[in-house]
Amino acid sequence: MRPDLNKQREGAKAPSRHILRKSSEGFGPGAYAAFIIVMLAAMALCICVGSVTIPLKTIVSVIWRAVKGLPQIPGTSSSIILSVRIPRVLCVALSGAALSLCGAAMQGLLKNPLADGSTLGVSSGAALGACLAIALEITLPGFPFAGTMVMAMAFAFLSLVLILSLAYRLDYSLATGTIILIGVIFSMFISSVMSLVIAFAGDHLRSITYWTMGSLAGSSYLNALVLLIALVLCGSVILLHARELNAFAIGEDNARHIGVNVKRVKLTVMITVSVLIGVCVSIGGTIAFVGLVTPHMVRMITGPNHKRILPASLFGGATFLLLCDLVARVIVNPVELPIGVVTSLIGAVLFVNIFYQTRRGR
């Protein structure tokens, strides 16, 4: 017995020392710089291209003058840049980042590459809340979109409470299969209720239908600010749980065995995700597939470690949604498609491809 083991130990010693010292799990500053450059390039492209194409030099000078408080030079399309394109690009980037981060977190937590805010039923719940707000004309004085946002967040949270309490009743350990099943059933239920709301919506039918397809046209700086605050707060909570998400992605039982407070982490991540999704849905409608596809693509490049997936999904999601929005704006110019249509089209094709490849890879 002993000789065998000793022989193996001698053989293993040298390589293990060498390999272990070199490893580092997160990204270095170079990688972050690259992410930011790519995202900024996509942003610049989205500001330049549209029904009117504006040269980059003009954009830089308009932004510079706006920041410095100098008067704008007439004929530089400054109003298009400042009040239409920049707020929209900001909202698109922030929504993409937020939705992708949520998707990545859910996929790790539930150890399921098909998981997303929508699989949980949180997106549908949020959408129903926002629909009701539009149909019943619920608004808060002074904040034109606060009615839909508060309703979306409240319904996202209510959906979560409902799904979790149902899951707890059925299966105390909150096994992932139970949650996904309940999420799917819940989404179906919500979509039938939504159809009912739409059927009785009357005058609001058009705006609800357009909104459910997902669109970030007509975004304002206030929208962007709200998204930014939500992303900074909720995003930090998710990013700080990278190690726990790794443990969950390996297996919930394993996470429990190594000392992760399984229930607390699960609740924290789920609540954070539902708040973030509620905010995104209230501003951009249900933009499907972003949270599902971005983490998938990112994982193929970075591997499954959440210390890399989460930040990469953040920037990758922003870039992906910016490009989708660009396509939505220019592909059938002058008609503009809702962004949700484009993400679903690109997303579905990519998703099938990714799914096929991962299946074959096994």
Next chain:
Amino acid sequence: MAMLEVQNLIVRYGERTVVEDVSFSLEEGRWLMLIGPNGAGKSTIVNAIAQSAPYTGRILYEGEDMRRLKPTELAKKIGILSQNHSVGYSFTVEEVVRLGRYSYAPGIFSRHSDADEESVERAVELTGIAPMLKQSVLTLSGGELQRTFLAQLLAQDPQILILDEPTNHLDLVYQKQIFALIRQWLAQSGRAVISVVHDLSLARAYGTDALLLHNGRLAMAGEGDAVFDPAVLNGVYSMDVAEWMRTMLSQWT
């Protein structure tokens, strides 16, 4: 004081009582084997000790009720190697092993110390998985996966190791090595091992104590060979166990 003390343990799944009034204690340096037919409640007992199954009764670690321990404290005292491992994503072997140190630096800003590095390196050496550290766990065989999770468990460095069918996926060579490795691990001070095994010969060869379970109840408990009393074993397994063992062995002589 006993390291681990289980008092009047009862585990129910719905209406069904899986473990009924089981009590035993475990001293430092001992290797307790849980044996018995399928469905006797062996895995349920180890799950209750690991606090992952609801139970009534008391489980004390050095006199302290284990229900009161925080998850990270629990992980430093008790580590469990499950029967089955299903990993969903292509983590590397190294990433899986490193997570074993989670309970030593669970804080958001806590960094891994030199002790963590040493512990991981030692676990890698002992289990002989150094050549596959950068490999994806999805590409591993059942035995390699088992060794990876054993390395994670050794890196976790608990006081009591709980092994649920530890050699389930392992060929004879690794069965032999793993048992030798665990015996070596047990020689350190303040350690104890509980394992669930089906192979009575392995249980007899390596265990210092044994619990024989039958339909959720203790059929026999004790040190050394006391539990392997032919009359009791034959009753529990409803067959002549010793005769079967002799028949098997006679193939080799």
